[in-house]
Amino acid sequence: MGVPEDEKEQDIENILKEIVTENFPHLVKELDLQVQEAHRTPNKRNPKRTTPRHIIIKIPRAKDKERILKAARAKQVVTYKGAPIRLSADFSTETMQARWEWQEIYKVMNSKNLQPKIILPSKAITQNQRSDKELQ
Numbered sequence: 001m002g003v004p005e006d007e008k009e010q011d012i013e014n015i016l017k018e019i020v021t022e023n024f025p026h027l028v029k030e031l032d033l034q035v036q037e038a039h040r041t042p043n044k045r046n047p048k049r050t051t052p053r054h055i056i057i058k059i060p061r062a063k064d065k066e067r068i069l070k071a072a073r074a075k076q077v078v079t080y081k082g083a084p085i086r087l088s089a090d091f092s093t094e095t096m097q098a099r100w101e102w103q104e105i106y107k108v109m110n111s112k113n114l115q116p117k118i119i120l121p122s123k124a125i126t127q128n129q130r131s132d133k134e135l136q
Helices: 009-023 025-030 062-075 093-101 103-111
Strands: 037-041 054-058 078-080 083-085 117-119 123-127 132-135
Touching: 009 025, 009 037, 009 054, 009 062, 009 078, 025 062, 093 103
Parallel strands: none
Antiparallel strands: 037 054, 078 083, 117 123, 123 132
């Protein structure tokens, strides 16, 4: 998220390689980075929207994706040509909806220092000093 719109569509597949090279040079040697599919979403640009469209990149090997995301979390600030961007896993609409439905419960549990965790499908686990409790 945050890659400028002026990047050419045919170069989208190379953007991931540039990001990895710029931010994680140690991974470039270890990964044989291949892009299965890359595109911006939504397909058409909204002229009223000032922020760039997100880029969705599909990588054939899940381990490569996980290593890149883990390195991005560890680094915290990932850049593309010096500008900060965000890398994140793409979740399905169903996953996002399920997480959203648990947010109110999560906030209440968090306010009571119960250390909640959301585990899908539809489970919340709390931890306190004595034990873990699972809510369904």
